[in-house]
Amino acid sequence: MADLPWTSSKREAPEPVRGDRGASILGPRNLPREREVPDLLASPDTDAGTIPNLKFSYADARNRLGSGGWAREITIRELPVATTLAGVNMRLKPGGYRELHYHKEAEWGFMIAGKARVTALDTSGHPFVDDVEAGDIWNFPAGIPHSIQGLGDEGCEFLLVFDDANFSENETFLISDWFAHTPRHVLAKNFGVPESVFANLPTDVEKTRWIFNGTEPTVAKEDAIKCPQGPSQIRYTHRFLKQEPAKAAGGTVRVVDSRNFPAASTIAAAINVVEPGRMRELHWHPNNDEWQYFVRGRARMTVFASGGKARTFDYCAGDVGYVPLGMGHYLENIGDEPMVFLEAFKSDHFADFSANQWLGLSPRQMVKEHLNLDDETLSKLRQDKPLIV
DSSP states (O other): OTTOTTOOSOOOSOOSEETTEEOOOOSOOOHHHHHHOHHHHTOOTTOBSOOOOOEEEGGGSOEEEETTEEEEEEOTTTSTTOOSOEEEEEEEOTTOEEEEEEOSSOEEEEEEEEEEEEEEEOTTSOEEEEEEETTOEEEEOTTOOEEEEEEEEEEEEEEEEESOTTOOGGGSEEHHHHHHTSOHHHHHHHHTSOGGGGTTOOSOHHHHSSEEOOOOOOSOGGGSOOOTTOOOSSOOEEOGGGSOOEEETTEEEEEESTTTOTTOSSOEEEEEEEOTTOEEEEEEOSSSOEEEEEEESEEEEEEEEETTEEEEEEEETTEEEEEOTTOEEEEEEOSSSOEEEEEEESSSSOOOEEHHHHHHTSOHHHHHHHHTOOHHHHHTOOSSOOOBO
């Protein structure tokens, strides 16, 4: 046995063992991955039945590179259970462009780091320009033409969420791609100029545009576009982290949806900060599936799917999680630093139910006889939403 080419003399934890159940692994193993997901390697006793995979990491996604940065996506193709939303993690170098484009899906953006300038044009022909930084968000409804450009010394990195799980970052409507596939005499007639002015249009759009190097703007956002009819009255950006948060015993929650950001009519979201040892309480969402992005720290989530089925997953920064409609769950900080995660929904509003509040607002005798709880425990049930405990 010792001569087998896949056998190693080096044995390392963890092992799929809980108490007197399970056994060590004798065959090949991926230790870095096993260390990331100990609750898959040795599932808790409360896990049962079959539930689809509810996790995919951007580290496992194909990263498409351009001269001005990169982008990697997690869609229904990477995470089949995620049928409502798709996500893209994108980086732009200083001056780098995500070129002028539009798509059939709404785009909800969250700035992770750095600074960027975003531009858009509303349906009435009024332009929009704004500079955003870490913690800000934007939303461009379906069909709205827009662009993003990295600013400052480091450019930017951001998350994009789209309201169609089948979205692909590789199939958007690019201005350079459109022009490359339009006869030059048509372009000349359309813009009232000679055909010769289009002699140097980009032809290899796949390799030279999409995300490409550019010159950082030298004018303030207020002077970027001079428009006789004036700027757009629609605010496509929002200072998400400057919102006053809902403060809880174990952290904070900020919610953004069409009620405080009218431009976002198809995607609602919340950003949660959970302190070490605390957790986003047992809850569920009645209006749509939950798409998650983990920004910082480590988390454990058990999802209850009804019918005696439950499964536990471990997440770290850069992972995407997913919870189908109605399934009960919690998110526990299992690290030694704050755990920050974004939850997004294909909906115009954020809605959730708290298990604590549900029981706290039910007749005590009823709860007592359902769960065999004593009076002291019943007295501690909450009639509000604890949020993070």
